[in-house]
Amino acid sequence: xxxxxxxxxxxxxxxxxxxxxxxxxxxxxxxxxxxxxxxxxxxxxxxxxxxxxxxxxxxxxxxxxxxxxxxxxxxxxxxxxxxxxxxxxxxxxxxxxxxxxxxxxxxxxxxxxxxxxxxxxxxxxxxxxxxxxxxxxxxxxxxxxxxxxxxxxxxxxxxxxxxxxxxxxxxxxxxxxxxxxxxxxxxxxxxxxxxxxxxxxxxxxxxxxxxxxxxxxxxxxxxxxxxxxxxxxxxxxxxxxxxxxxxxxxxxxxxxxxxxxxxxxxxxxxxxxxxxxxxxxxxxxxxxxxxxxxxxxxxxxxxxxxxxxxxx
Amino acid sequence: xxxxxxxxxxxxxxxxxxxxxxxxxxxxxxxxxxxxxxxxxxxxxxxxxxxxxxxxxxxxxxxxxxxxxxxxxxxxxxxxxxxxxxxxxxxxxxxxxxxxxxxxxxxxxxxxxxxxxxxxxxxxxxxxxxxxxxxxxxxxxxxxxxxxxxxxxxxxxxxxxxxxxxxxxxxxxxxxxxxxxxxxxx
Numbered sequence: 219x220x221x222x223x224x225x226x227x228x229x230x231x232x233x234x235x236x237x238x239x240x241x242x243x244x245x246x247x248x249x250x251x252x253x254x255x256x257x258x259x260x261x262x263x264x265x266x267x268x269x270x271x272x273x274x275x276x277x278x279x280x281x282x283x284x285x286x287x288x289x290x291x292x293x294x295x296x297x298x299x300x301x302x303x304x305x306x307x308x309x310x311x312x313x314x315x316x317x318x319x320x321x322x323x324x325x326x327x328x329x330x331x332x333x334x335x336x337x338x339x340x341x342x343x344x345x346x347x348x349x350x351x352x353x354x355x356x357x358x359x360x361x362x363x364x365x366x367x368x369x370x371x372x373x374x375x376x377x378x379x380x381x382x383x384x385x386x387x388x389x390x391x392x393x394x395x396x397x398x399x400x401x402x403x404x405x406x407x408x409x410x411x412x413x414x415x416x417x418x419x420x421x422x423x424x425x426x427x428x429x430x431x432x433x434x435x436x437x438x439x440x441x442x443x444x445x446x447x448x449x450x451x452x453x454x455x456x457x458x459x460x461x462x463x464x465x466x467x468x469x470x471x472x473x474x475x476x477x478x479x480x481x482x483x484x485x486x487x488x489x490x491x492x493x494x495x496x497x498x499x500x501x502x503x504x505x506x507x508x509x510x511x512x513x514x515x516x517x518x519x520x521x522x523x524x525x526x527x528x529x530x
Numbered sequence: 531x532x533x534x535x536x537x538x539x540x541x542x543x544x545x546x547x548x549x550x551x552x553x554x555x556x557x558x559x560x561x562x563x564x565x566x567x568x569x570x571x572x573x574x575x576x577x578x579x580x581x582x583x584x585x586x587x588x589x590x591x592x593x594x595x596x597x598x599x600x601x602x603x604x605x606x607x608x609x610x611x612x613x614x615x616x617x618x619x620x621x622x623x624x625x626x627x628x629x630x631x632x633x634x635x636x637x638x639x640x641x642x643x644x645x646x647x648x649x650x651x652x653x654x655x656x657x658x659x660x661x662x663x664x665x666x667x668x669x670x671x672x673x674x675x676x677x678x679x680x681x682x683x684x685x686x687x688x689x690x691x692x693x694x695x696x697x698x699x700x701x702x703x704x705x706x707x708x709x710x711x712x713x714x715x716x
Contacts, residue, residue, distance in 0.1 A: 285555065285557065285558070287558070288557060288558060288561065291561075317580065318580055318581075318653060318655060319580045319581045319584050319655060322581060322584045322585060322588065323584050325588055326584050326585075326587045326588035326591070329588050329591045329592050330591055332591060332592060332595045333561070333564065333591050333594070333595050336595050336598060337557075337561065340557050352599065355595055355596065355599060358592075358595075359596075362592070379581070379655060
């Protein structure tokens, strides 16, 4: 049902991802204005987006004994991995690539962020950046395993790692209905690998910006863009995994994909300011003591349902 | 196309492997090794085992990032401030590695490789799963227990505090006395 698109989808997918990320930034700006008791306005959104040309033209900060190669590499990896991850996400009935292991591809790209952010923290030869990089690794150890089991529950339900099969398996009943734990853990994971909102710990204000502390100019732009691109990519991934992909009445499949993605993205942006920042050492205990058993039980339940279905 | 990417990935993997020993910074050496391993994952992918290829990339990135933390912490190059070398016991190591490389390369050409019978299956992921969870089930289960036991034992040996330190002599202290508070109030 889902097929690989033509060559121009390779350009369209990143463009759509970028548009989604810009929308998320705009929504976040409005939420911030409301939070501060001001009226959300287009002007505020415009001022936030003016940051892009400002960072593009800003003079980059030079630091003594910085490891420029690793720094640049890390800064590039974060947004590049986000773009690569959506290549397997079907949009309507079309994806850029119809990989037989699409789910694992997404996970692998997401894990590349670990390397990217650690390098971005290491590169500048600055204490605050380095601590930020280490914080992300600690956070990664906390969020990654529950997230993996959330992804596995969807794959188990569809008995396939191909996203097209996962979408096809949800005709009639979306996975979110019988895998609610997986869905919620996936959303938490999205916020965590985008290091935004409650998971902004690696770039915390208490650390003078953490991994962002010394990043300036294009470096800073790429890292910030990487966060919002990852948030959008994670929201787009939740749709084929748990929300039935492009399935839906009346409207064409691509419109359903778009609507669902925007809904998830809106929910995530709303959540950004509702939850305080969680320290990694606190979250790791919650993740391993509460979330991990919950997701394991979820996978077990899904596996039993699949077995019973096959038997009957 | 496949041949080009295979050779390209192979050359990059080798170049990164050389860089591991040429770098004078532990962080660079670690990530050169990661680059080499990611290329190996790419080779496996191109050879028609997409699951094993992508999983190799996934696991290697996680593993090498965690490894970087420990390598930087324990090696003789604190925080990358002093130049260091990955070369130790140069003469012996050179002899051993040359011998291993020669024997492995020789084996590639000397072994009488069997001809392919039948055609490769469409979904190799399924075949891998069947091999691991069918014929090799016992091996995998034993491996799983051994790994788990190793992890628990290593953690127990590394910790200098036991449950009596945390929960008191009668194991009834609540919340536990921990150097850093946990997230769920135990």
